[in-house]
Amino acid sequence: MAERYISLEGIGRRYPNPAGGGHTTIFEDLWLTLPKGTFTCIIGHSGCGKTTVLNILAGLDQSSEGVVVVDGTAIEGPSLDRAVIFQSHALLPWKTVIGNVAYAVRSKWPSWSRAAVLEHARRFIALVGLAGAEDKKPAHLSGGMKQRVGIARALSLQPKILLMDEPFSALDALTRGTLQDEVRKICQETGQTVLMITHDVDEAIYLADRIVLMTNGPGAVIAEVVENTLPVTRDRLDVHRHPAYYPLRNHIIDFLVTRSKAFEAERRALELAGTPWQARQPRLVRPGFSDPTLAITPATAAMSA
Amino acid sequence: MATDRLRALALSVLILAAFLLAWQWGVQPDPAAGPAVDPEYAKLVGAAAATGGQTPMPGPLEVMARLWHHLADPFYVRGTNDMGLGIQLGYSIARVAAGYVLAAVVAIPLGFVIGMSPLLYRALDPFIQVLKPISPLAWMPLALYTIKDSSTSSIFVIFICSIWPMLINTAFGVASVRKEWLNVARTLEVKPLRRALTIILPAAAPTILTGMRISIGIAWLVIVAAEMLVGGTGIGYFVWNQWNNLSITDIITAILLIGLVGMVLDQALAWCARAVTYPE
Numbered sequence: 001m002a003e004r005y006i007s008l009e010g011i012g013r014r015y016p017n018p019a020g021g022g023h024t025t026i027f028e029d030l031w032l033t034l035p036k037g038t039f040t041c042i043i044g045h046s047g048c049g050k051t052t053v054l055n056i057l058a059g060l061d062q063s064s065e066g067v068v069v070v071d072g073t074a075i076e077g078p079s080l081d082r083a084v085i086f087q088s089h090a091l092l093p094w095k096t097v098i099g100n101v102a103y104a105v106r107s108k109w110p111s112w113s114r115a116a117v118l119e120h121a122r123r124f125i126a127l128v129g130l131a132g133a134e135d136k137k138p139a140h141l142s143g144g145m146k147q148r149v150g151i152a153r154a155l156s157l158q159p160k161i162l163l164m165d166e167p168f169s170a171l172d173a174l175t176r177g178t179l180q181d182e183v184r185k186i187c188q189e190t191g192q193t194v195l196m197i198t199h200d201v202d203e204a205i206y207l208a209d210r211i212v213l214m215t216n217g218p219g220a221v222i223a224e225v226v227e228n229t230l231p232v233t234r235d236r237l238d239v240h241r242h243p244a245y246y247p248l249r250n251h252i253i254d255f256l257v258t259r260s261k262a263f264e265a266e267r268r269a270l271e272l273a274g275t276p277w278q279a280r281q282p283r284l285v286r287p288g289f290s291d292p293t294l295a296i297t298p299a300t301a302a303m304s305a
Numbered sequence: 306m307a308t309d310r311l312r313a314l315a316l317s318v319l320i321l322a323a324f325l326l327a328w329q330w331g332v333q334p335d336p337a338a339g340p341a342v343d344p345e346y347a348k349l350v351g352a353a354a355a356t357g358g359q360t361p362m363p364g365p366l367e368v369m370a371r372l373w374h375h376l377a378d379p380f381y382v383r384g385t386n387d388m389g390l391g392i393q394l395g396y397s398i399a400r401v402a403a404g405y406v407l408a409a410v411v412a413i414p415l416g417f418v419i420g421m422s423p424l425l426y427r428a429l430d431p432f433i434q435v436l437k438p439i440s441p442l443a444w445m446p447l448a449l450y451t452i453k454d455s456s457t458s459s460i461f462v463i464f465i466c467s468i469w470p471m472l473i474n475t476a477f478g479v480a481s482v483r484k485e486w487l488n489v490a491r492t493l494e495v496k497p498l499r500r501a502l503t504i505i506l507p508a509a510a511p512t513i514l515t516g517m518r519i520s521i522g523i524a525w526l527v528i529v530a531a532e533m534l535v536g537g538t539g540i541g542y543f544v545w546n547q548w549n550n551l552s553i554t555d556i557i558t559a560i561l562l563i564g565l566v567g568m569v570l571d572q573a574l575a576w577c578a579r580a581v582t583y584p585e
């Protein structure tokens with residue numbers, strides 16, 4: 001078992017009802033561990049609270065209860081150790097490409113000389129394939145290039161964990177594919193710990209080591225954690241030919257189509273079967289391999305409901 | 306593009322020529338009415354009295370000659386009521402500059418604080434809403450009473466009229482900095498002062514400069530009126546003095562120069578605004 005590098009321990013988030021009186025619980029008692037050097041994707045329907053989980057981990061949002069522990073200490077707000085790649089790239093439009101990356105580098109290492117900062121920034125701009133575009137302003141870049149700058153900015157911090165909130169959802173399919181390849185390559189080379197949010201099943205299967213399935217809110221829970229059974233060396237273009245691919249994909253799609261809505265019934269069924277669902281220890285499932293957890297299919301869940 | 310601009314320029318020249326011709330034609334003495342006054346009589350009582358106290362409206366040629374006369378020697382001083390137009394404009398510009406810089410020094414930091422604190426924003430809003438619509442000249446008696454110096458009072462009036470657009474725009478610009486840029490600063494653990502200077506200031510700069518441009522326009526409008534009121538020196542006083550002298554030619558010359566200086570001030574601020582504007 002890998003060490004518990006980052007762990008969410010019983011976090012919850014509530015918003016006061018706008019009509020007044022009481023609260024809406026987006027989620028509560030959420031437990032999740034991210035082993036060092038792994039790539040985890042959270043998948044779930046829009047509005048279930050994925051962004052909220054990521055923002056709490058980033059320190060940009062505060063949990064109503066529970067703690068987030070990173071490398072043995074509970075976090076208090078944002079940190080340079082936890083780099084965020086924003087969905088909307090969030091580049092500073094008055095700075096050039098290198099200006100944006102150098103701003104991050106200078107924030108992390110204020111004592112570095114100007115030359116050292118620029119050198120470091122240039123290295124990460126080249127890493128995402130933008131060498132030559134250093135002096136362009138974001139307004140003169142395509143959507144994919146802007147997202148690359150955002151990735152270079154986050155990677156240049158050499159963070160303990162990389163947090164990405166649907167980083168490629170605004171891009172066209174071709175650009176998305178290329179960027180997925182690059183992110184995967186970089187993360188494998190650097191052994192980066194990554195948490196990424198997506199609603200693209202194929203993206204999750206291609207990139208992630210583990211896929212966290214979140215049920216619909218309010219009161220969303222982590223139904224289970226799916227282990228990616230595909231080999232580590234995978235190719236985006238023929239990953240779908242692997243025998244483990246379709247069981248994995250079908251499992252996730254089944255979850256999104258039916259189980260995410262009716263998890264309460266499934267939970268009661270599990271309870272009756274004597275293998276209760278536990279918030280603290282979301283089950284690890286390996287679709288495509290004979291595993292007792294696979295006995296719970298949408299059909300049986302619906303039957304017991 | 307280039308030909309469009311050339312056409313517009315040609316049209317401008319045409320409009321100007323038409324206006325000058327119409328003006329010249331309009332001020333021509335009507336020959337059909339015959340000589341309005343007997344020249345002998347006019348010589349006797351003076352031209353002004355002969356036309357019934359009515360100074361004839363000057364034509365564009367007279368104004369141009371007068372303008373040339375002023376521009377040839379703009380900085381002479383021959384007594385308190387007889388100074389070159391350059392000196393008078395200089396007084397006005399100096400007062401505007403003093404009041405305006407003071408206003409900027411107060412408004413921009415204060416606007417920053419107000420913009421960053423929703424509580425202060427809401428608490429100060431009623432005061433700003435009441436103070437903003439007050440005509441700056443309404444402050445003049447109060448200023449003269451407390452400051453007791455007419456020139457300083459004019460500067461105070463400029464200060465009070467140029468502070469509001471800068472204050473409001475700075476507060477608004479700072480308050481509406483995109484949340485995602487602030488989140489970038491937060492994840493990079495940027496300290497408050499560095500955040501203010503490297504994120505909020507550049508993000509809000511175009512809005513702040515818009516406020517500063519509105520302010521300089523108002524300040525230049527107000528200084529003429531303020532100087533007419535308190536007298537002494539300045540282009541506003543010059544206009545009023547020439548009205549007392551019934552020198553319409555000088556008044557028109559001054560009006561033209563007031564417009565030109567106002568345009569230069571506005572364009573200077575517009576240039577600064579362009580320099581800090583970023584495309585998104």
Ligand SMILES: Nc1ncnc2c1ncn2[C@@H]1O[C@H](COP(=O)(O)OP(=O)(O)O)[C@@H](O)[C@H]1O
Nearest residue numbers: 015026044045046047048049050051052053217
């Ligand atoms: N400031 C807020 N006030 C009230 N409710 C909010 C606020 N922000 C988010 N929510 C609610 O929290 C839920 C989860 O939001 P979010 O984390 O953005 O979902 P996701 O990223 O999974 O689409 C949504 O139902 C949303 O309406």
Ligand SMILES: [Mg+2]
Nearest residue numbers: 050051052165
């Ligand atoms: Mg989201």
